[in-house]
Amino acid sequence: xxxxxxxxxxxxxxxxxxxxxxxxxxxxxxxxxxxxxxxxxxxxxxxxxxxxxxxxxxxxxxxxxxxxxxxxxxxxxxxxxxxxxxxxxxxxxxxxxxxxxxxxxxxxxxxxxxxxxxxxxxxxxxxxxxxxxxxxxxxxxxxxxxxxxxxxxxxxxxxxxxxxxxxxxxxxxxxxxxxxxxxxxxxxxxxxxxxxxxxxxxxxxxxxxxxxxxxxxxxxxxxxxxxxxxxxxxxxxxxxxxxxxxxxxxxxxxxxxxxxxxxxxxxxxxxxxxxxxxxxxxxxxxxxxxxxxxxxxxxxxxxxxxxxxxxxxxxxxxxxxxxxxxxxxxxxxxxxxxxxxxxxxxxxxxx
Amino acid sequence: xxxxxxxxxxxxxxxxxxxxxxxxxxxxxxxxxxxxxxxxxxxxxxxxxxxxxxxxxxxxxxxxxxxxxxxxxxxxxxxxxxxxxxxxxxxxxxxxxxxxxxxxxxxxxxxxxxxxxxxxxxxxxxxxxxxxxxxxxxxxxxxxxxxxxxxxxxxxxxxxxxxxxxxxxxxxxxxxxxxxxxxxxxxxxxxxxxxxxxxxxxxxxxxxxxxxxxxxxxxxxxxxxxxxxxxxxxxxxxxxxxxxxxxxxxxxxxxxxxxxxxxxxxxxxxxxxxxxxxxxxxxxxxxxxxxxxxxxxxxxxxxxxxxxxxxxxxxxxxxxxxxxxxxxxxxxxxxxxxxxxxxxxxxxxxxxxxxxxxxxxxxxxxxxxxxxxxxxxxxxxxxxxxxxxxxxxxxxxxxxxxxxxxxxxxxxxxxxxxxxxxxxxxxxxxxxxxxxxxxxxxxxxxxxxxxxxxxxxxxxxxxxxxxxxxxxxxxxxxxxxxxxxxxxxxxxxxxxxxxxxxxxxxxxxxxxxxxxxxxxxxxxxxxxxxxxxxxxxxxxxxxxxxxxxxxxxxxxxxxxxxxxxxxxxxxxxxxxxxxxxxxxxxxxxxxxx
Numbered sequence: 001x002x003x004x005x006x007x008x009x010x011x012x013x014x015x016x017x018x019x020x021x022x023x024x025x026x027x028x029x030x031x032x033x034x035x036x037x038x039x040x041x042x043x044x045x046x047x048x049x050x051x052x053x054x055x056x057x058x059x060x061x062x063x064x065x066x067x068x069x070x071x072x073x074x075x076x077x078x079x080x081x082x083x084x085x086x087x088x089x090x091x092x093x094x095x096x097x098x099x100x101x102x103x104x105x106x107x108x109x110x111x112x113x114x115x116x117x118x119x120x121x122x123x124x125x126x127x128x129x130x131x132x133x134x135x136x137x138x139x140x141x142x143x144x145x146x147x148x149x150x151x152x153x154x155x156x157x158x159x160x161x162x163x164x165x166x167x168x169x170x171x172x173x174x175x176x177x178x179x180x181x182x183x184x185x186x187x188x189x190x191x192x193x194x195x196x197x198x199x200x201x202x203x204x205x206x207x208x209x210x211x212x213x214x215x216x217x218x219x220x221x222x223x224x225x226x227x228x229x230x231x232x233x234x235x236x237x238x239x240x241x242x243x244x245x246x247x248x249x250x251x252x253x254x255x256x257x258x259x260x261x262x263x264x265x266x267x268x269x270x271x272x273x274x275x276x277x278x279x280x281x282x283x284x285x286x287x288x289x290x291x292x293x294x295x296x297x298x299x300x301x302x303x304x305x306x307x308x309x310x311x312x313x314x315x316x317x318x319x320x321x322x323x324x325x326x327x328x329x330x331x332x333x334x335x336x337x338x339x340x341x342x343x344x345x346x347x348x349x350x351x
Numbered sequence: 352x353x354x355x356x357x358x359x360x361x362x363x364x365x366x367x368x369x370x371x372x373x374x375x376x377x378x379x380x381x382x383x384x385x386x387x388x389x390x391x392x393x394x395x396x397x398x399x400x401x402x403x404x405x406x407x408x409x410x411x412x413x414x415x416x417x418x419x420x421x422x423x424x425x426x427x428x429x430x431x432x433x434x435x436x437x438x439x440x441x442x443x444x445x446x447x448x449x450x451x452x453x454x455x456x457x458x459x460x461x462x463x464x465x466x467x468x469x470x471x472x473x474x475x476x477x478x479x480x481x482x483x484x485x486x487x488x489x490x491x492x493x494x495x496x497x498x499x500x501x502x503x504x505x506x507x508x509x510x511x512x513x514x515x516x517x518x519x520x521x522x523x524x525x526x527x528x529x530x531x532x533x534x535x536x537x538x539x540x541x542x543x544x545x546x547x548x549x550x551x552x553x554x555x556x557x558x559x560x561x562x563x564x565x566x567x568x569x570x571x572x573x574x575x576x577x578x579x580x581x582x583x584x585x586x587x588x589x590x591x592x593x594x595x596x597x598x599x600x601x602x603x604x605x606x607x608x609x610x611x612x613x614x615x616x617x618x619x620x621x622x623x624x625x626x627x628x629x630x631x632x633x634x635x636x637x638x639x640x641x642x643x644x645x646x647x648x649x650x651x652x653x654x655x656x657x658x659x660x661x662x663x664x665x666x667x668x669x670x671x672x673x674x675x676x677x678x679x680x681x682x683x684x685x686x687x688x689x690x691x692x693x694x695x696x697x698x699x700x701x702x703x704x705x706x707x708x709x710x711x712x713x714x715x716x717x718x719x720x721x722x723x724x725x726x727x728x729x730x731x732x733x734x735x736x737x738x739x740x741x742x743x744x745x746x747x748x749x750x751x752x753x754x755x756x757x758x759x760x761x762x763x764x765x766x767x768x769x770x771x772x773x774x775x776x777x778x779x780x781x782x783x784x785x786x787x788x789x790x791x792x793x794x795x796x797x798x799x800x801x802x803x804x805x806x807x808x809x810x811x812x813x814x815x816x817x818x819x820x821x822x823x824x825x826x827x828x829x830x831x832x833x834x835x836x837x838x839x840x841x842x843x844x845x846x847x848x849x850x851x852x853x854x855x856x857x858x859x860x861x862x863x864x865x866x867x868x869x870x871x872x873x874x875x876x877x878x879x880x881x882x883x884x885x886x887x888x889x890x891x892x893x894x895x896x897x898x899x900x901x902x903x904x905x906x907x908x909x910x911x912x913x914x915x916x917x918x919x920x921x922x923x924x925x926x927x928x929x930x931x932x933x934x935x936x937x938x939x940x941x942x943x944x
Contacts, residue, residue: 014601016761020737023838026845030915033848059864060842066857067849100867101860108856226654271868 001035009044017055017234019269025051029064042071042079049087056235058094058272065091081120085159088113092130096137097274099320106134117159125154126161129169136176137274138321139329148173164190164200172207180211202231206240209247213344218351221247229255235266238275242267242282246337249286250344256286261300268301277317281334284310285341376518379465380527381647382458383417383507384535385615390421390505391537394476397422401503405535407528408542413511413519420504423475429484429494432459459507463488465518466509472497473505525550531616534637555614556635557581557590568594572633577685580670582636587659591636593625593667599688600630608634610650612641618648626664628696631689634663672706686710694762704766705773711766714741714757716748722770729754731778734767740784743835743912750826751790755782784835788877791823798880805889809876809901816920817843818874818905822889824881831882834908836874843871844917876905903927 008028015021025048032040045064052060065087072084095101095109114127128151135144160166167190174183189195190204205228212221225247232240241263248256260283267279287307290299299305318330384405391403406418424432462469467488474481481501486492511519518524521543532539534555541548556564561579569575576594583590606622614637625634641650641659650656675682686693686707694711697704709723715732725732733748735741738759748755758764770777794802802822809820817840825833843865850861865871878885888900906924909916916924 019838020759023737023739023841026838026841027915029845030841034915034917059868062857062864063842063846063849063861066853066861069857070853073854095860098863098867100863105856105859105863109860112856223654226657227652230652230657 001031005031005036005040005044009047012051017051017236019055019057022048022051022055022057022060038071039078042068046083046087049090053090054234054236056238056266056270058236058275059098061087061090061094082158085113085116085120085122088116089126089130089159089161092127093133094272096134097272099273099317099324101324103324103326110134122159123154123157125151125156126159128154129161129166132173133169136173138325138327139332140327141177144173144176162197164195164197167195168200168204168207171204175207175211180215183211184208184215202228202233202237203240205232206237206243209243210340213247213340216347218347222251225251229259235270238263238267238270239278242279245286246282246341249289250341250348253290257290257297257299260286264299264301264305268304273317273320277314277321277330280310280317281314281337284314285337289341289345376464376515377523377527377530378647379461379509379518380524381531381615382461384528384532384539386458386507387417387419387421387505388535388537388613388615390419390423392421394420394422394503397476399476403537405532405537405539406542407524407539409519409521409524413516414508415510415519415524416506416508418504418506420502422477423473423503423505424471424482425475425478426482426494428475429473429482459486462507462509465511465515467512468510470508471505472501472508474501474503476503530619533616534611534614536614555590555611555637556592557637564592565594568592568633568635571635574598576633577688578674578681580632580667582634582663582666584638584659584662584666586655587641587662588639589636589641589659589663591634591663593629593632593634593663595632595685595689597688599691601691604630606630606633608636610634611637612643612647613637613639617643617650621649623652624650624660624663625667626660628692628699629664629667630695631685631692632667636663668700668703671703675706683710691761694766698762698765701772704769708766708770708773713763713767714760716745716753716755725754725756726770726774726777730774730776731780732756732767732770733780733782734758734764735782735784736764737838739912740782740835740837743784744782744787744833746827747825747830747833753790784837785872785875787835788821788823788825788833788875791825791877794822794824794880802878802880802889805897808894808897809878812898812901813876813905816874816905816917817871818876820876820878822878822880822885825877825879826881828879828881828883830879831885832879832904832908833877834874834905834912835877836912836914837872839869839872840874843869876908878904899927899930903931 005028008024008031012021012024012028015024025044029041029044029048032044045068049061049064049068052058052064068079068084068087072079072081092110092113096106110127110131113130114124117124117127128147131147132144132151135141135147161169167186171183171186171190174180174186187204187208190201191208193201205224208224209221209228212218212224225244228240228244232244241259245256245259245263248259263279264283267276267283270276270279283305284307287305287310291307314334315331318334321330322328387405391405394401395403401420404420406416408416408418410416459469459471469484469486471484471486472481473484481497481499482494483497484492484494518527521541525541525548528539528541528550532551533553535551538549539551541550556567556579559567564579565576568579572594574597577597578595580593580595581591582593605620606625607620608622608624609619610617610621610624624636625632638659641656642653643649644651671682671685674685690711693703693707697707697711709726710721712719712721713725715725731754733753733755735744735755736758738757741755741757741759745755745757756763756767758767768779770779793799806820806822813820818834846861846865846869850858850865853861880886880889885904888897888904891897902923906916906920906927909920910924
């Protein structure tokens with residue numbers, strides 16, 4: 001059984017990110033549970049957690065993490081506190097993406113994380129960072145600003161995100177406050193190649209595109225999109241694919257179609273509601289434009305993906321988030337997006 | 352307020368260059384060659400007629416003289432290039448292809464990686480007096496006029512510093528000159544004592560006839576390529592060749608293309624100049640227009656770069672399209688060797704998809720078949736998303752005359768899904784594994800009534816294992832049960848365990864994930880009424896015996912499908928096996944008595 005376990009793990013290393021990879025890892029976990037040591041079971045779940053994010057099933061992280069956290073809490077001397085806390089950060093970044101998680105539950109998770117940071121001797125820098133993202137997702141910019149201040153002033157330590165990732169989020173923060181120039185400045189070191197990591201600059205391009213268009217920097221937007229188109233690769237970038245699709249819907253329809261065909265099956269299988277919401281909203285904007293002309297080509301998954309279905313799906317997702325958050329931020333976001341693309345189309349038609 | 356310049360510590364800068372910017376100390380040869388070439392170009396622009404030449408002379412005690420008969424430098428140019436090294440000229444200016452002086456200074460700095468002093472003797476093509484410049488890595492230098500006459504051009508003298516002597520040995524210098532300068536259009540002569548040799552007589556492979564180019568590739572890489580593809584990019588000013596490797600390579604393997612910038616080797620391990628899908632070729636090419644990065648070991652990845660890469664990709668594509676008509680034999684052999692690569696290409700590109708799809712083979716319930724044959728014999732196919740699903744039903748599907756394709760291997764799923772793009776009437780349906788047994792023949796009314804209690808018992812027993820039961824009539828008869836599960840069943844088993852194990856807060860969270868994002872799918876166990884043993888089990892009417900049969904058939908089907916058994920399932924299997932053993936023994940003992 002140890003052989004079969006090793007074999008499965010070995011196979012997963014050379015597999016592309018996707019559900020098939022997770023299925024093999026699940027089998028490995030079950031073997032570890034039955035026949036190997038608890039450490040094996042723990043370690044294979046920790047690996048599974050990070051793979052779940054990369055394979056486009058972030059909700060599965062919550063499942064494997066819950067098991068590991070419990071083992072860790074029972075025997076904190078057995079396992080690395082740093083590793084589990086690092087994963088806990090990911091959990092904080094995912095938990096609010098499901099509207100079915102109540103605000104109370106989310107609050108408890110944040111509190112627990114905070115307490116554990118203090119207990120294991122870490123600063124609260126990542127705690128504040130995650131609070132900023134959570135607040136921004138609801139449009140609560142005032143609270144976000146308070147947390148942002150705390151985030152910047154807490155000291156960096158081993159639990160902090162890498163500098164490139166943080167820098168990227170500084171930029172995102174200002175973009176969300178509509179301080180685009182400031183945001184752009186924050187991203188400069190990344191765009192000049194002075195800061196990078198495993199997911200930066202891939203992540204950055206997508207974040208940059210919208211603000212550049214708002215600032216009427218069309219040339220730079222074009223370059224950024226071209227780079228993003230080249231480097232964005234993997235199921236975890238669903239939201240980024242959507243952003244790019246929107247851009248090409250306005251500027252280069254055949255490219256938008258290509259992106260749609262490349263990603264729609266991934267998007268339909270993606271369960272995490274937040275990412276799904278944003279992606280399907282992009283698809284909707286794309287399909288609205290596409291449907292304006294008579295087309296010979298039949299798009300992939302065209303039976304399921306209709307304008308009515310997209311409208312219903314995005315509206316109900318937005319409503320679910322708004323109900324939980326007690327605001328109308330997501331519903332307004334839909335309208336704002338529609339308005340933006342209308343304006344953009346007008347600009348590009350003129351030129 | 353007064354603006355002041357802060358002091359740059361040149362020693363620190365040199366250290367930075369040697370340890371970080373360049374990947375190998377040997378680049379000083381490249382930089383000297385580059386300076387020489389630029390000087391020769393500049394002198395030609397002045398309209399001078401001369402036989403351009405670079406001479407590298409080696410002396411004892413690890414000293415080297417690098418001479419070119421280019422345009423030389425004037426006193427003011429020397430001052431200027433020195434001022435430029437540390438000055439804050441913008442990057443773009445520094446990289447500008449024609450900024451000879453700016454680059455000259457930076458290039459010379461690379462020499463400090465291997466020596467402690469540079470002596471440069473030069474006579475400009477513009478002014479008369481020869482000059483000597485002596486520079487040291489701390490930034491100090493002297494300049495003086497020479498009385499002796501020297502020919503127009505520049506000679507750089509350097510002496511190895513400790514630990515870098517080997518870079519001044521004959522074999523090493525010769526190797527480096529060849530490495531970087533093999534295709535330079537100006538003769539490079541290497542001299543030691545009385546021995547002289549021109550190191551760069553080679554014609555680049557993109558100027559060769561096909562056979563020669565193949566021979567060249569064989570000499571370089573110790574293996575003969577299957578064919579050679581010419582590469583051109585007008586906007587990238589690229590000429591080159593791509594060798595089709597004679598063995599298959601994995602997607603993960605690092606690509607190593609050899610790329611020259613204006614005939615000078617830029618890198619022999621550039622991995623991104625060709626599209627990612629083109630991992631079955633090895634390129635050698637020269638560009639006149641792409642812009643190098645500061646280290647001059649790769650290119651800046653700007654829009655031009657990506658456009659050029661696409662253009663080179665089109666060359667490879669067009670070659671393959673032509674080849675399929677011109678030499679179908681070779682075309683087939685290439686497909687045979689580079690199967691994985693070609694699948695990756697076909698997924699990416701519609702044109703190539705059309706070209707290749709009929710030649711690609713897939714694992715099906717009828718064995719491995721190419722798509723052309725599949726489409727000739729079947730217009731309707733079922734596509735299994737994972738290898739596991741395919742394995743569950745492959746054997747049974749064939750007996751039902753169903754063609755199922757295994758989409759579990761990399762790219763196969765996407766490739767099969769696109770079939771209707773080429774064969775308009777083809778019907779590709781996704782296999783829903785849990786509904787698969789619904790395709791089997793239903794029992795007639797009387798049989799149905801008879802099996803009902805057995806089925807009810809089976810459902811009751813297997814409920815804790817999230818498995819539902821059915822009975823149908825199907826081929827082959829020797830398969831007693833068909834167990835089907837999808838990948839989410841595995842995940843949900845994990846989730847259940849987590850919920851039990853987790854602290855109360857996270858147990859709730861796991862519960863929400865399972866409840867809200869996943870429908871709990873039950874696995875299916877379909878009994879085959881065509882199987883004599885199943886019929887006997889149904890007919891025996893003894894619930895105790897039936898229970899043992901059900902438990903054993905269930906656990907055996909898990910084992911056959913390589914599914915890990917839970918503790919409870921293991922217990923079932925052991926219990927039922929022991930019972931059967933006992934019954935058998937009882938009978939044997941009873942029989943003897």
